[in-house]
Amino acid sequence: MKGFILLVLGIGILHCASAATHSLRYVYTATSGIPDFPEFVTVGLVNAEPISYYDSVIRRETPRQDWMAKTEGSDYWERQTQISIADEQTFKAGIDNIKLRFNQTGGVHIIQKMYGCEWDEDTGVTEGFKQYGYDGEDFVAFDLKTKTWIAPTPQAVISKHKLDRNIANNEQKKHYLTQTCIEWLKKYVDYGKSTLQRTVPPLVSLLQKTPSSPVTCHATGFYPSGVMVFWQKDGQDQHEDVENGETLHNDDGTFQKSVHLTVTPEEWKNNKYQCVVQVTGINEDFIKVLTETNRALIIGVAVALLAVVAVVVGVVIWKKKNKNKKGFLPTSTSDTDSDNSGKVVQKT
Structure with a gap:
């Protein structure tokens, strides 16, 4: 899907969506060529509500809900901070790498990544997703069923092959997206039920x-x-x-x-x-x-x-293509991305 939107931390849902469907997702965004804007930003979202935030200026992971601040201690926030600091370096290098693939020099460029999971409280059905993109276009996406990567553009094929070869890492990714992520999602929903389950x-x-x-x-x-x-x-x-x-x-x-x-x-x-x-x-x-x-x-x-139709301007992302595409983030498409490191380091 082409074009960017300013992320209002809410995503359109089909009318048939159940009130018992919950989601946890993390959005990472790295930019170049945008003055007075952080070069790296991460946002954690539960049911489209921001729960955590980090950027390259403050360099600290901070809670965005009172119930997150009250339920998670300093060790949790320090751990999340260290993950974001490491990802910041990887994503910054990733922009330079992918610009070379597209034969680009200057200008504004954006790399994003989104990963997370969904859980239907009524049916017990779960789903996981991890996707990357560049300048508003799909770059690579993880296929949970095959544990391989999909590359919709020629420039992404190199990344796909490197990611596919790391079989152990892809196994870990599937475990995180289908199990660990769901466990944390359930915890967060319980922490914030008075807010998240209101109408x-x-x-x-x-x-x-x-x-x-x-x-x-x-x-x-x-x-x-x-x-x-x-x-x-x-x-x-x-x-x-x-x-x-x-x-x-x-x-x-x-x-x-x-x-x-x-x-x-x-x-x-x-x-x-x-x-x-x-x-x-x-x-x-x-x-x-x-x-x-x-x-x-x-x-x-x-x-x-x-005049009062104002929205909260947040992170730049692109729209969902369809229900199964879950949103989308450009990836740190560096060949040194943590996806290639053999170790899965995900936020909880």
Whole structure:
């Protein structure tokens, strides 16, 4: 998938996602050519909520949730810090290495890695993933079933072969992703259950800048991030002339999402349009009906309400390609990457 998004530490989830599905993932990002931005950043996330943070400026792993600070002691944070310091050096070298493969010199470049796991509390089904990317493109990804690496670009083939040859390391990776990661995920969910398992209903508004602009259905303040926002016309789901926005993270830990409908005044007048919002874990639909009588009000408040649609700018990553791709991070594609070291050093 091409292009970057500014990571609002929340990721869109299909409406069918279960409220009992939990995830633990770590995102590593190394950059070059970006002034006044840390060259290396790591973020730990549980259910899309940040739990830990490290960057090359502060050089300390720090908690991002009160319940993490209270449950894990200094030994834990020192261990995580040392892992991040080691990865920082590897990732910085990795940028130079991969730039050579792509025949690049200057400019802005970004390497990322993401790994982690998911656990369905109801069914017991688990899943693990580890992926790398470069400049917004997939680079290499670990296949749990075959314990081999997938290289979608010619420049990644060298890394794939080196990673594939390290059979013992790939065995360890699978063990971490399918067992160790799941054990820690369950601990974290238990630590933060009062926060992670809460539900908060959305505030839904209809917005329109001008009479000829698309009508925006904006849902905000909801939790968890699993949400479905869609338009209906005369009781039927409307798919044409609809543009879906990303699920984004608010400053207070809740989420927001917008869906835009292009509709003519005649269609608006002669048909019943409504926006429906469904949040995972809340057994209630939140509906806003679009009518001719409320059109003036919608236009009048649009500018004021849109002004508060602010997101927390975090780490640069690219969107998921599909449900199975879990997000994606560019890898430290250095041939000296810890993936080739014969030793699996993962955050817990």
